[in-house]
Amino acid sequence: METFDFQYPAGQPATGRVMVGVVGSGDLEVLLEPGTPGQTRIRVTTSVNGYGAVWQAQLDRLFKADAQGWPAAQLEINDFGATPGVVGMRVAQAFQTLGNAAAGDAS
């Protein structure tokens, strides 16, 4: 088990909380909560050791590409061996669910 911390520039704080996913084989859970303005902090706990560089690369791709577009959030990721693709989809799902909830679509 390993833990990593990441930080990225972001927009205004998220307006709600979202939880998606499950700490099951090849999957992960994402807890999204409002962050401080302009900053997204991510804490990753993973069951698979030695993949710090892969996490860095995948989260860089997600958050640097769209740095100002996504709201500032505090993200907790608990991972049970998800592939980078699954990581990307779960993180996107968390932000999308947040957007839907803000738009009044309680899902």
Added chain:
Amino acid sequence: MSTSPLSLKEQGSFVELDARARVRALLDAGTFRELIDPFERMTSPWLARQGVVTQSDDGVVVGKGRIDGQPAVVLAIEGAFQGGSLGEVGGAKIAGALELAADDNRQGVPTRAVILFETGGVRLQEANLGLAAIAEIHSAIVDLRQYQPVVGVIAGSVGCFGGMSIAAGLCSYLVATREARLGLNGPQVIEQEAGIAEYDSRDRPFIWSFTGGEQRFRTGLVDAYVQDDTADIRSTVVGLLRRGRPKVERSDQYGHYLERLASYDARVQATPDIVRQVYHVNPIANANSAGAGHA
């Protein structure tokens, strides 16, 4: 019936839903309120010390709300997290919610409980603390069922084993799908004890023929055998709750079951048909299920 993932979603598969979505689906629309939600981070203090990643709800969802307009609590175990195993925290969430429901009833609030079993039983990393929590769940079910029926649902695909199979046996009513399995010991444990010649844990049709949802229904250990369909499962649960408490709880019929088991000649290799015959004659269960008509 097509088996593509898309059509499973379209037909409203219950098995495919995660624990939280299952709770939402069973409660009346808009009434779901989660107790000890993931953001309270009531996680297992024992898993991390053993290098195991924790889940923010410890694999148990406690949903308060209404079913059929009546106060209800739905307890769902997430089978994808650590095989739906119950440790100190998840076990305490279930036991505590059942105890609160019983207290509600003593104060005139007719809270009912539905338990969604998806569990291999005790979480081995938490050993005695998990066992203690499961024992608390047992006594809480027995306490609550004095007032209201406690309905258990085994949907699949993990099934319900170990100490939690005893919890299922204590429920007033049990609902199962074809995908479900119910047994005290899991297949690999039985194979290890009895030998592969007697019980091959890799032989799936064989395993289901003894412990699957249909067989458990045919032997009277399950009250309703349902399709993997969310609407169907919901209406079955509502129907069982409307029926109220059974005349005699299944677990109170232990004398009958012991007598049936004693009548069986263990030198004869059991088959699913023999097991059905052994369990078949049960006037009390038949009286309870009169008019149930779910097959």
